[in-house]
Amino acid sequence: MSGYVRRAWMVAWKDVLSERRSKESLNALVFFSLLLLFVFQFALGPERTRVEAALPGLLWLAFILSGLLAFGRAFLIERENDCWEGLVLSPGDKSAIYLGKLAGNLLVMLVVEVVLLVLFAVFFALDFTPALPALAAVLALGTLGLAAVGTLFGAITAQVRAREVLLPVLLLPAVVPVLLASVSATQTALSGQPLAEAAQWLKLLAAADLVYLVVGVLTFEFVLEG
Amino acid sequence: MAARALGWLAVLALIAGLGAAFGYAPREVVQGNVRRIMCLLLPGVLTALLAFAVVFVGRVGYVLTEGQVWDRLALAAAEPGVLFTGITIVSGSIWGKPTWGTWWTWDARLTSTAVLFLVYVGYLLLRGMVDDPDRRARVAAVVGILGAANIPIVHFSVKWWRALHQPSTILGPEPSPIAAPIAATLLVNWIAFTLLFAYLLAARMQIARLEDTHAG
Amino acid sequence: MIAAGPVPARGPTAPLPASDFMIQAGRLRKTYGPATVLEDVSLELGAGQGVTLLGANGAGKTTLLRIFATLLRPTSGSLRIAGVDAVREPEAVRRAIGMVGHGSWVYEELTALENLRFWAGMGGHDASRERLRDALEQVELGGSAGRRARTFSAGMKRRLALARVLLGRARLLLLDEPFTGLDRAGRKWLGEFLLAFKARGGALVVATHSFDAGVGVADRIAILSGGRIVLDRDAAQLGHEDLRRLYDELAMGPGSAA
Secondary structure, three states, X not given: OOHHHHHHHHHHHHXXXXXXXXXXXXXXXXXXXXXXXXXXXXXXXOOHHHHHHHHHHHHHHHHHXXXXXXXXXXXXXXXXXXXXXXXXXXXXOOHHHHHHHHHHHHHHHHHHHXXXXXXHHHHOOOOOHHHHHHHHHHHHHHHHHHHHHHHHHHHHHHOOOOHHHHHHHHHHHHOHHHHHHHXXXXXXXXXXXXXXXHHHHHHHHHHHHHHHHHHHHHHHHHHHOO | OHHHHHHHHHHHHHHHHHHHHHHHOOOXXXXXXXXXXXXXXXXXXXXXXXXXXXXXXXXXXXXXXXXXXXXXXXXXXXXXXXXXXXXXXXXXXXXXXXXXXXXXXXXXXXXXXXXXXXXXXXXXXXXXHXXXXXXXXXXXXXXXXXXHHHHHHHHHHHHHHOOOOOOOOOOOOOOOOOOHHHHHHHHHHHHHHHHHHHHHHHHHHHHHHHHHHHHO | OOOOOOOOOOOOOOOOOHHHEEEEEEEEEEEEOOEEEEEEEEEEEEOOOEEEEEOOOOOOHHHHHHHHOOOOOOOEEEEXXXXXXOOOOHHHHHOOEEEEOOOOOOOOOOEHHHHHHHHHHHHOOOOOHHHHHHHHHHOOOHXXXXXXXXXXXXXXXXXXXXXXXXXXXXXEEEEEOOOOOOOHHHHHHHHHHHHHHHHOOOEEEEEEOOHHHHHHOOOEEXXXXXXXXXXXXXXXXXXXXXXXXXXXXXXXXXXXXX
16 A cells, blocks of 8 residues: 555544544434434424425435534544644655544545435435435535535634634635535435436536545645644 | 825726716616626626736745835735625625515625635735734735636636626626627726725735834 | 664763764754844764753743754754754754654544554554554553643643654654653653653653752753853753752843843
8 A cells, every 4th residue: 555545644643543443423413413403493493394395405414514514624623632743743745644534534424414314304204315325425525525514614614713713704605516416416315316417517516526636636735734 | 195195196097987887887788776786796806806916926926035125015905805705795786686686695706706805805804813924914815816716716616617607798708798888987986996006905905014113 | 874773871971973963963054033032052862862952031032942942944944854954954954853842733523543553654663553552551641632722721632742752753852842741750750751761762851940850860961041051061061959959040040131
């Protein structure tokens, strides 16, 4: 395994292992998802049709809010015991660390999204199964975009004073395209139409993901340096 | 001193531009006087885009050379950039009220610009929160680069999302249907705005340089 | 460049050819806005040498150490590590640097073994189980290899950090308050470890406010006060008592900052 891939792998391995053992973030996120469900229900009122109509938006709202929490926490682990220093001083291209963190974040988001879908299905008596493959594709592309920017900005705000406020302030405007595209494509998927109908949105998502990844990989070492 | 001269030039051009907008350009038949606000809107948009392009250049320059001057350039451009975007949005809103009946619509151009505005406000907020000048410049550079790279993506996503705004008359592929006097007015205003931007840029850079040497 | 292969131990007073300098710091200055943390700091350190930075808290020891580690950039001044300009090319020198800072770089949820495996992997070093266990044995953490670091005392975390350093191929060791949290036996162990490191040709910078332990490993003593080096002498040239007196005067007197 080349040094670069190995380092990215080590970072992802370390994060997943730590999270699996402490379960801090995951527990909080899952519980948060549950809470969101109730909040949505109370905000929208008892009519089921309203929820169904707003469903794509609600889903992505939930994903983004969870993402904000997850990305904010991703680099906190490095602040304990000054591990951040160790990462800065480790030799080689620092973007490997970015990719490793990204992988970890993607995994967390994936788990949260699956949980949310299950919760939505249970609480709002919805059936996602016919739309699953299409939904999975949209989720994959959209989450990649969210996480690519979220990991980068999470690293930036981890060392800043008002980080809880700053991360949303920076992240939300930046992921507007991802939100627009993902919601539209999700709409298509959920309404049973073939995914080809949403082709332009998917292409936009793919292009955006590529751009964000490239920017992240190229600029991460600047963010890491103290 | 060059900045001063620029400043005066900008003021003159602005006066000329405003005069042209309200005196010289003929009243447009359907939209009346409000059309003249357009003369502020379009140049505003173009200058805002110019500002963000300059921010992007400054950011990349900083990333490549780590020279403080690039960081100052980016900061100096971002603040007027935010200002011009603000002007664009407000004048767009004013234009919109009589035309569409509301202060705000989620039309493509306006929304895109608003998103851009939010991105750069966030950028400035971030700058305010990092004390170490080295780190501040680096981190701001990263946010700025992503913001700039996002511009076309935002543009297309919002455009597709909403097809309300009239087809682009300047940036579209069809020949521009704008009459000559209006075109001249727009041109003068655009030059005025650009000069104003250049003046603000130069002045802000000077201040930034003084700030840095004072602190360092 | 430092010669490859085993380097003979050098005495503290032997003259050093220029290429053997591990650290060449010239007029380093570090400011944070209006506050000046380091002023006009110059220091030279050769291979096989150890310098102990003494000073009260707030005197600038940690800042200086972090500049040597290329974690911080000096506001002005020059720094060469192993002959390379460390300010311009920090990446080039990082492989040669091992550091035990305030934090021990320990991930709480990982076991001692896993922690080492991570840092070895990040450093690009061979991380076979045997080597990792061996390193843990050397710092007397062999029995705790499978325990999560969350359960470790501060001293144990320190030792884990030293095991991490052992796995690397550092030629310059930077240690910030390494003796804190160690008991008597631990301090003795660390002292021996550092002397052995020097004997192998490594260079050492120890920052501490703990006088006795710090002096034991040093060939040179530098006292930092208020961001300046107020004393830089060969340890051999000063008697223990004189040094102590000087230290109390210089470091604890006008220099003891907030």
